[in-house]
Amino acid sequence: MKLLALETANQQCSVCMVDDTQDVFFDLDSRARAQTQTILPMIEQALLQANIPASELTAIAFSRGPGSFSGVRINAAVAQALAWANDLPVVPVSTLQALAQAAYRLAGLTAVTAVIDARMNEVYIASFKLDEHGIMQAVDQEQLLSYDQAKTVQSFTLVGSGSVLVDATATEHQGIDATAQDIASIARQAALQQQWVSAELALPVYLRDDAWKKIPEQGKA
Structure with a gap:
């Protein structure tokens, strides 16, 4: 199995490829809102390092939200495009x-x-x-x-x-962020059981009806 996992749903961008037992590739760009610039080069590098074409992947996994509207949308769009182009199943991960x-x-x-x-x-x-x-x-x-x-x-x-x-006192673990490694870990187990969907069903989850609002309209928490 070769599974490619994508994470752009938050501020950072990361890509991970795994086989049945281990990570084959991982890269992370922590720059805020750089996903559109980095996601495709990262995917290309992952495929080159694994020495396989995208069509030979077992599946593509992506972080489907909830999260940053733009980040979730980028993640879903890239996962769908790769899946459609290469006839691959998709594992959406919360x-x-x-x-x-x-x-x-x-x-x-x-x-x-x-x-x-x-x-x-x-x-x-x-x-x-x-x-x-x-x-x-x-x-x-x-x-x-x-x-x-x-x-x-x-x-x-x-x-x-x-x-x-x-909880204002809950500071110990507030800095924990998910990466494509975590998407890959979850998706690997799902893929082993063929728990995946076709590209057209790989949809983002926003939870908020007005997720389209711009940041200045949303206000700061």
């Missing part, structure tokens, strides 16, 4: 699940409430627990909530950029 997976990878946490700053005094939130395959699985639904509402649904250790918006 950005919140990827954040939870990052918390396990980086901090060894096995039960977390993942929280992403959604601006407009709201957060994206969901809780996850580690399964027997080492994958963080959802124990409730993804939601877009106000800060006060989010406080009532917090189940486990808070992680992610929205942590301190829900």
